[in-house]
Amino acid sequence: MIRPKPNDRLIRLSLLTVALTAITVLAVITIFIFEQGLPVMVKYGLKNFLFGQDWYPSEKSFGLLPMIVGSLLVTLGALLIGVPLGLASAIFLTEFSSRRLSRLLKPVFELLAGIPSVVYGFLGLMFLVPFIRENLGGPGLSVLAASIILGIMILPTIISISIDSIRAVPDSYREGSIALGATKWQTVRMVVLPAARSGLVAGIILGMGRAIGETMAVIMVAGNAADLPASWLAPVRTLTSNIALEMAYASGEHRQALFATGVVLFVIIMILNFLANLAARKQSGR
């Protein structure tokens, strides 16, 4: 057995301290959210929390269903917009554009990630919301507006991870496919994309994570009505907005109910991650 040298032990110890600090922070946050949120959930019934449709904290009515549906809808909308756009951009930049163009464009896409979310929200409020209101009807502050803004916000994540995973596909695959008489597009569709699949799925999962967790931009463009949206043009409130919107003024059980919102969000993200990982593993196993 090799005994660690004393200074190795010292390094190990300090690194362990650092690693433990990070894990401790995570543990403390988790415990804190559950400790604050669970009692009120138990008191008013888990069923009322998850399936109740009325959110009136001042009347002790804490139905989170509209917010749960809202979060899922807005995330779905963001993926519907962000995934096709992101994948198309990534395929273009890796397979169809000249090296020089892609070297120029990739940093531009990555720059999108550096724009603060409040700026996206502000632009949405100034341009997108009035556009929807005047051309499609409704108040403008809507599921659609939130989906479009989030769809744009998750683009850089999806694009850069997709580019990396498409580039990682060996050139011999492409050459083999072309040699068999496939066109460029057939090669991309039937050889490159299936080979890059796990990376593409990972990019989409990360994008989804960003979409469901985004708060500021969504508050600004979604309208935040705590009601099940009747259409894409109706206002909607997500779980994260519910917390951020009311945290400042909440006290007592209202405050605890916001922590309970956090608990629900926590569990939903866990489930989504689990499902996504499962899907990724299934595909790579095939």
Next chain:
Amino acid sequence: MNPESKKYREKCRQAGLQSFFRDGSIIFLKSGTRAGLLSLAIYLTLAFFCLLSFSACESTSRQNEIIIAGSTSIQPFADEWAELYMEKNSKVTINVQGGGSSGGIMAVKEGTAHIGMSSRELKEDEKDLIEITVAYDGLAIIVHPANPVDNLSLEQVRSIFAGEITNWKVINGSDKAITVVVREEGSGTRGAFQEMVMGPRRISKKAIVEDSNGVVREIVSRDRNSIGFISLGLVDDRVKAIALDGLKPSEEAITQGHYRLRRPFLFLVREEPQGLIKEFIDFVLSDDIQSMLPQEGLIPVKKITAAKGSLTD
């Protein structure tokens, strides 16, 4: 010397830490100090946070500081009063924080603030605090300036915000769906609106919810079909404050009690104010400050109490 050798390890174990330095092995020295620096940095960070939390606890007990927290409707005014007061008394620091009416009430109860600010009446279980009314504020129902409607009855307003009237044509407007904009649960402005207009009725859950008076005004100023409520002091020419039962919300109408949507701005303290706190409250209630209020859209306390005496109800 080969650091991997068994002899070397033996020596290190026997001689302990000192041998690193006597030995002169550069790799050793470097990584040793780096680890030391690392742990030092960690402890310094921890110590810093400890100190931070301690000073946060102690700051309420400092002699020449008053902490005021609560309603964001009152906050901008309180900021100004505090600045004026500090100009005159340079030794005193007044720290004005937000947090909302409920937050302010809690802060005084827990002792984290000396004075709490509330822009709604206290609930039954909060009545153990001492209330000092420092000003009155009107609540304006606002629409887009281009909206042809400029008068509504209280009952109509109630029905609109309850989600029963959903189209402007019902109240002599154009054939457009009404966009209702309200404040979020827990805000003093919403609490006051609920109490004075809605009574036991619920505000519709289809209503758009925003978290400040400013955003409500912004949205109403951009959407021709919207309606909302904000502090009268914040109404400007981008929105139109509509008349209620034929009465425009003006300072005079509010003072005389004709325009009903009026709420107090309260300062809350745990016990009878003394010393600095009393001096500051007296300063806010003094004619100097009170006479400035109308310019900012607020109504002085004295005018109301005088008018109240002359009213039969």
